[in-house]
Amino acid sequence: MELGSKIRKLRKEQNRSLDDIAKACGFTKSLLSKIENGKTVPPIGTLIKIAETLGTKISILLDDNDLYGTVYTSQARSMGKMVHTDKGYSFSAIAAERPEKLMQPFYFVAKKGKTGKRTFSHVGQEFIYVLEGTMIYYVGKEEYTLNAGDSLYFDSVENHTYTLVTEEVKYLSVFCSDSNA
Structure with missing residues (x-):
C-alpha cells in the first residue's frame, strides 16, 4: 500500500x-x-x-511488513525503496519493517539548488552523519560545516535546516522519539 x-x-x-x-x-x-x-x-x-x-x-x-529481531537491509533494497520528494532530496527508511523500534534511520540524497530553505522542527532527537559531500547544517542559532565523516546529534525540536555546499550530499539521519520509532 x-x-x-x-x-x-x-x-x-x-x-x-x-x-x-x-x-x-x-x-x-x-x-x-x-x-x-x-x-x-x-x-x-x-x-x-x-x-x-x-x-x-x-x-x-x-512500510507495513513487520519483521521482529534483526533486520538486514542490502544496499540494493535500500536504493530500490528511495522516495523522491519535490523538496530537492530523496530518502529511504532503513529497517522500516521492524515495529516498536527506538529509532528510525534514513538514508538521504540531497541536490544543491533544489532543497529550498525550509526549517524543520519536530519532537525527539536526531543524529546526522555525512557520507559524501559537504553541507552547512543549522541548529538553532548555531552553524556547522559538515564534511564526509562529520556528524551532529541534537534535539530536533530546535529549528534546524541545511544548505548544500557540494552539488550532492549523501547522509544518514537517525530520528529517535517514542512516537516515531
Whole structure:
C-alpha cells in the first residue's frame, strides 16, 4: 500500500476528517489531501507530525511488513525503496519493517539548488552523519560545516535546516522519539 493510501486508511479508521488531521498537524487540508492522493511526498518532519497525530509510528507509514529481531537491509533494497520528494532530496527508511523500534534511520540524497530553505522542527532527537559531500547544517542559532565523516546529534525540536555546499550530499539521519520509532 502506498504512503498516501496508508495515511487515508488510518485517518478513516479513526473516523477523522482531513480538516481535523491537517489542523492538528499545523498545515492545510489541501496539503493533506495531496499527500493522501499521492500528488506530493511530504518531508520527514511532516510525516512525523502526521504519524503523531494518527497515533502511529513513522515506520508504519513507510512500510507495513513487520519483521521482529534483526533486520538486514542490502544496499540494493535500500536504493530500490528511495522516495523522491519535490523538496530537492530523496530518502529511504532503513529497517522500516521492524515495529516498536527506538529509532528510525534514513538514508538521504540531497541536490544543491533544489532543497529550498525550509526549517524543520519536530519532537525527539536526531543524529546526522555525512557520507559524501559537504553541507552547512543549522541548529538553532548555531552553524556547522559538515564534511564526509562529520556528524551532529541534537534535539530536533530546535529549528534546524541545511544548505548544500557540494552539488550532492549523501547522509544518514537517525530520528529517535517514542512516537516515531
